[in-house]
Amino acid sequence: MRRLWISVSALSALALLGGQLSFAGSTPAAASKPSPPQAYPADSLRALAAPIGLRIGTAVNADQLGVNEAYTKITAEQFSSVTAENVMKWSEVEPTRGTYTWEKADQLVAFAKKNKQLVRGHTLLWHNQLPAWLSSDGNTTTLSDAEVKAVLKRHIFNQMRHFKGDIWQWDVVNEAFDDNGQPRQTIWYKAWGGTGYIADAFRWAREADPKALLFYNDYNLEFTGVKSDAVYALVRSLKAQRVPIDGVGFQGHLSTQYGYPDLQNNLERFAALGLKVALTEVDVRTETKPDAVNTPVNPLAPYAQESYWSRTLQACLAVKACISFTPWGFGDAYSWVPGWFTNPQEGAALIYDEQLNPKGSYDVLQQALTLAAGAPQRSHR
Secondary structure, three states: OEEOOOOHHHHHHHHHHOOOOEEOOOOOOHHHOOOOOOOOOOOOHHHHHHHHOOEEEEEEOOOOOOOOHHHHHHHHHHOOEEEEOOOOOHHHHOOEOOEOOOHHHHHHHHHHHHOOOEEEEEEEEOOOOOOOOOOOOOOOOOOOHHHHHHHHHHHHHHHHHHOOOOOOEEEEEEOOEOOOOOEOOOHHHHHHOOOHHHHHHHHHHHHHOOOOEEEEEEOOOOOOOHHHHHHHHHHHHHHHOOOOOOEEEEOOEEEOOOOOOOHHHHHHHHHOOOOEEEEEEEEEEEEEEOOEEEEEOOOOHHHHHHHHHHHHHHHHHHOOOEEEEEEOOOEHHHOOHHHHOEOOEEEOOOOEOOOOOEOHHHHHHHHHHHOOOOOOOOOOO
16 A cells, blocks of 8 residues: 655644545556546546446535535546435425425436536435424434325335436435434334334335335444444344345544544454445544634644545445445535534534635545556446
């Protein structure tokens, strides 16, 4: 593995965290690079990742797409896949029972087609962002168990068939386990009397759209521990039962206040089950100023963030089954992090700043992809 250090300042920051930055592969000869589509800069993330078949994605804020010119341009030029940040969630597509509102999601799909991007569907089954008629908290509902089962099946079929042929990967089930590795006591768990809803959801999803890749998606799978082990046991069991699960999404919400996870090892052990893997919601937050939520308290923090971004991409590059790498958005002004992590205040989690200028975290992704010619070629199927 060829190693390349960013700067003396970066060394200091990485030493504090025990971090080390390395790049996969060797520098490719310029002549060996295929010409990217003319519409996309040759040094864009999507163009640099194309030779090895890796899709570089982003979660898309539908309120900015087509309205904010700079945001729209970056989304089109830099990324080869897109994820609906919110507009495919149940509360958005069926706020009134039996009445579907697909318009914003359809606009995202149309944008992706225009810009030759693949689409990750997010998400079919989750305990959050449910419509009020179904559940206000994900744990209680006025519907009977039989009704809960029926509306979930109908939702999966209606949504997947609406987008049939347009979605590359679906997050079929999202965050079914808590931080202690226990099944969440959601309306789904209660209606089925256990985790049987997960297998049913995947079976219905395969029937609704046989060609879409079907993923289980969760956070903190990057670290070996009770949660990662619980999800590993679940998907191994699903595979043994011939449940049609194709992949596992590692969300990748990281923070510099914690050590770097043994990510590559976990990607490899899930891939060894015969599954695709993906980094689906990556961001790297750090402690920031309460009155400037995207300004780090420690001036060395950005170098540590750069290390985490680079190492996360490299872990994906090293595992052939890792088919996509998706930051959860790209501009700090639109990140969910500052509003969620407030004690201590955290932010500055993405690869572009509040003015949509690329940060050092963007540069290290660009550099890692430039040096990735030796990474395994991956297949989208």
